Amino acid sequence: MGTPLLNQGATAKLQYELIGDDGDYIPARTLRHWRSVFRIESEKLWKIAIPIAITTLCQFGLNSLTNIFVGHVGDLELSSFSIATGVINMFSFGFMLGMGSAIETLCGQAFGAGQLHMLGIYMQRSWIVLGTTCIFIMPIYIFATPILKLTGQEDDIADLAGEVAILTIPQLFSLAINFPTQKFLQAQSKVNVLALIGFGNLIIHCGLLWLFVFVFRWGTTGAAIAFDITSWTAALAQVIYIIMWCKDGWTGLSPAAFRDIWPFVRLSFSSAVMFCLEVWYMMSINLLTGNLDNAVIAVGSLTICSNINGWEGMVFIAISAAISVRVSNELGLGRPRATKYSVYVTVFQSLLIGLLCMIIIILMKNHIATIFTNSKEMQEAVSKLAYLLGVTMILNTVQPVISGVAVGGGWQSLVAYINLGSYYAFGLPLGYLVGYKAKFGVQGLWGGMIIGMILQTVLLLVVLYKTNWIKEVEETSSRMEHWGGQKIKNKTSQNYV
Structure with a gap:
């Protein structure tokens, strides 16, 4: 059986000093204690995050x-x-990624609780739900050409983009x-294999593109076929790894995967809505900007x-x-204090990285556009947007x-409601008013929408601050029972602050 990350990474001495009899952290009262917690949680976070970052960058590199x-x-x-992959494929990618996040919740909590036999069942259930979702999304690919023409795309571009969209339907499936296999492996922190598969797939994709586009001269058809092949290569490589080397989590095909399909669909749909509301919010500014003067x-x-x-x-x-x-792992283990501390450390580190990025952007505001364009007018326009970018x-x-x-x-449903209110009931109308009515252009449009993002971030931080992590452990236990697992034993004192 795999071991959750709470028992890995940091030195044995630190573990002995900081962890109580219940397996959770003892309360952090001193600066030295907080430094030790920060060190341990940072180690655990980046052991997972770095391989996943390599994986996502390789996926970004495919496009x-x-x-x-x-x-x-x-x-x-x-x-x-670009239209076919950046609009049609990206829409389906975001929606499918959101739908796949349901298994991320369940697998992570089941792994933390030691109920490894449930991981394979959740993954198979997600295969069924996401496969069915593909069937409902497929008409967007089939009718991509008329859809794009309705949005104002030129006929030549829309016709060829529609052909490419149809050719990439295998990539959709x-x-x-x-996604389910990725979440299955991530829940167990088996992320190094994902990075290796992602990097190898990028090399294969480069070879296929050279062969199909330059040697066979198949043009966009060859590029689409290469896209399909490498997408399925990554998916099948992950499945083979799971079947051959994940014997604890994978126990074979099970009819239990067909149980509780509808509740699983609701959880998946909540995740998809949460992700899509975020993605579409930033996409909407591009659409609105196209109608400004000097577009x-x-x-x-x-x-x-x-x-x-x-x-x-x-x-x-x-x-x-x-x-x-x-x-999800720590909630599954019944460790509310470890959950809380891991969140606090991650938010703090993220803020530091964000501040560093903002400082770099502001210092380089007159030069960052030179990578993309030689136009002085464009460089000046980007310089004016640098503060908003920061x-x-x-x-x-x-x-x-x-x-x-x-x-x-x-909490996917809660975050979806917060996103809907902050972004679409407040941020987007405010950006429209400042950008169009007040005639501040793209700066007003973006600035108004940033205020919506600030509102969303503040509300989410309040939710984090108000969260009762012991109650979250109890709800995780109930969720495990509901989805076919066993009740989590939580020995943590109610005075856990």
Whole structure:
């Protein structure tokens, strides 16, 4: 059986000094005690986060590499492929990732509770739910061309993008296998294998692109086929690893996977809504900016800022996944104080990273755009947005961490409501008023939406502060019983502060 990370990493002496008879931390009363907790939790966090960061960067690299190869075919091909992968595929990717987060909650808590036999059942149940979801999403791929034309895309771009979308339908279905297997392995902190598979897959993808696009001259068709092959290669490699080397969590196909499908769908859908509300909020600013005066400069400068912010986002996707594993494992173990301390340490470190990123952006505000463009007008526009970019980068360090805590604790529905109110009832209308009515342009639009992000972050921090972690352990125990596991034994004193 695998060992949760509470018993790994830091020195035995520190473990002996800081952990009580119940296996949880003793209350931290002194600065020396807090430093020790910080050291232990940092070690546990980054042991998970670094391999996941490598995995996400490799996945990000698949799209970048594909666009680079297609860009050498022609401008029309590049625009069409970018639309197909950046709009159609990204929509499905975000929704499927959210749907797959239900298993992240359940597997992490089951692993922490030592109920490894449930992990394989949860994964199979997620395969069923996500596979069915793909069938409902597939019409978007089939009718991509008329959908894109309705949004105002030129006919040539929409026609070719629609062809690419249809060719990448196999990649959509690979996500139904890929995400559950990823969450299955992450819950057990078996993340090094994910990094190895991701890196190997990136190399394979580069070879296939060279063969199909340059040697066979298949153009966008070859790029789409390479995308399908490498997506399924990663998914099947993860499945093979699980079947061959995860004997505790994988006990074979089970009819129990078909039980409680509808409650599992509700939990999955709540996760998907939570993720999509976040992703669509930032996508909406791009759509609104396209209707401003001097739209070329406005959209271009915002795109450059979004690209820079996206690279930082890859790191915090990894941190989000890591804290989700930590929270779900510790709740499953019945250790509320360890859960609380891991969250506090992660939020603190994330804020420090965000502040560092903001300082770098502000110091380099007159130069950051030179990587992307030689246009002086565009560089000046980006420089004016640098302060907003810096604030956004700070907010984007805290928000993914709290989302990870939400997934680990099973709070997806609560976070979805907070996102809906902060983003769409407040931030988006405010950005529209400041950007359009007050005529502050892209700065007003983005600034108003940042206020919505600040409101969301404050509300989520209040939720964290008010959380009763003993109650969360009890709810985790009830959740385990409800989903087919056993009750968690919690020996922690009620005076656990």
